Amino acid sequence: MSVPLTLLGLLEREPSHGYDLKRDYDTYFGRDKPLAFGQVYATLARLSRDGKVVPGEAEPGDGPDRKRYAITPEGKEEFEAWLAEPVTPEPHLQTVLFSKVVLALMLGRSAEQYLDTQRAAHLRRMRELTELKRTDSLIDVLLADHGLFHLEADLRWIDMTAARLPSLARAVAS
């Protein structure tokens, strides 16, 4: 799970304080592993150094969180490229798939298009593994089977999510 890219995605909605970013990150993406404040500010500092975000003027008030960060065109470009790119099909990638779907919905982008791209990437990998099974030894067949069943589980999730997109979009918007 990429914390910097997720924060960039959250910042694309609107300029935000570190505190807001942490709250939204934990709500959607960090339920099992909330983000430490230190990590939020360290990540924002790195993103700022690399020109992906810019801090606004310090606002009056107490506490360290007095700057509102905004995404730059470079940051936006990097985030959009990441969002459109299918994840390498391998087992245990649900969290990244999940994050991409939620972020796409949050930003009013086509989650359906992303899911289609991902489905195609998965099926292409499944075709490769199926072809391997037709030519390789039984041990390789077993390994390929393991990959195929995991990819199939992802695909079921992709199909189910595609069918639920309208209600998911409402849930994320609320």
Next chain:
Amino acid sequence: MIEAIEVFFDFGQTPALRGASVSIREGEILAVMGPSGSGKSTLLHCLAGILVPKSGEIRLSGTRIDTYPESERSSLRRDTFGFVFQFGQLVPELTAEENVALPLLLGGVRRNDALARAREWFGRLGIDGLERRRSGELSGGQAQRVALARGLVARPKVLFADEPTGSLDSLTGELVMELLVTAARQDGTTVVLVTHEPRVAAYADREVVVRDGRVSSLTPDLAP
């Protein structure tokens, strides 16, 4: 080779296909995927001349076949197309070899010749020894291989397979798909494979998804 162009089809008041278009190349194995009720089986039935579209065209090697009268579509289904369905749909009164020979017998081939050609498939699909059994004496996997032999015996140009492994366990389903794909590739048969199972679709060269009666191609850039 075979294509549907902007095909519409309704079941009474319920639209099943709403401008479905798909084109399958000669010798290609195409998987047609999609959720239940999306219209994928209806699309197969329209391509195969079983159903006639309300509007749109079905073309085989460039020739429109949806305008053929039923008698000509029937000959097409018997002589040019082969079929395998989810449940083998073998005729229970006939032996396995008679079931396989059926398309040839219906096409006017003499009984002895038809049976001889049917028997060749038993070895090819690993079911030799079962020629005289009736469908009730066959396991699910054996019956489906007999049905596959029946679908291929007349050397069809296009094989239509609708959930051909749907009633089988994973390993038997894999064996049937392996046999289907190997036979189709050896004979250059075009295959339209309707399935909701990704592991079955992975045997195809390419897949399309039917959603709400329309076809979306997932892999235009990956097509061979």
